[in-house]
Amino acid sequence: MRVPWPSDAAALEALQRRLAGMAPPPYWPGPAPRVGAGFVCFAEDAGALAAGAEPAWAAAATFEGGRRVAAAVIAGTTAAGYAPGLLALRAGPLLARAVAGLAVRPDVLLVDATGRDHPRRAGLALHLGAALDLPTVGVTDRPLVAVDAGPGGDDTARGPRPLALDGEVVAYLVRTRAGARPLVAHAAWRTDPATALAVVQAIAGAARTPAPLREARRLARTARAVAADRAPRPAGDPAPSGWIPS
């Protein structure tokens, strides 16, 4: 099935219901998986532009053995504003283009979005994985609709806590760095909560946010700064492809 990026809410909602019902083969990380990530940022002066047609930059990176082995940056325009549950409308197409531009395909992709934790059980991380035929894991600061389902209090310092929707665990709240706020590892395309948690814990380093995600975020934000003539492009950062903001 070719997974599209609908341009209106009704079509996206219908697609999300279909995606939620699919059962792609489960993915489980091997010894040294290539972990990638994608990130999108938006124009800071978007207020002057119509919501739904603002400049945006997307970046993606692939890591292997702790090192970046591929990077891609793309510039474009959003098709919609943000609405809970409809993030794919706003960031899906750009994110997909950036990840598709990676010279080295990752084994699993981290996305700053939700997966199964969604009103229709198909957040952007899950949608993106289906669209690119790539296992995905969502990584966010907080859940969308899932609630803590663990025993006792909500002390994440004692270990990952399951987050559930209607009794079904869809993600884990996990502290990747002592003293820092926990983040949420979401089950998404071809990944269940346990796999999402394992991938996040396996790639966790000194920083709270996984390195591939931090790199993708840096690349996207730098591209935006370069476009605004606010900074020179660092050596090693690919020039954005696609629409050139002026």
Add this chain to the structure above:
DNA sequence: GCGACAG
């Protein structure tokens, strides 16, 4: 009082 539903 405001926000409490990803980004």
Add this chain to the structure above:
DNA sequence: ATCTTGTCGC
């Protein structure tokens, strides 16, 4: 996301 204010640690 982005912005802003405040606090903590290197």
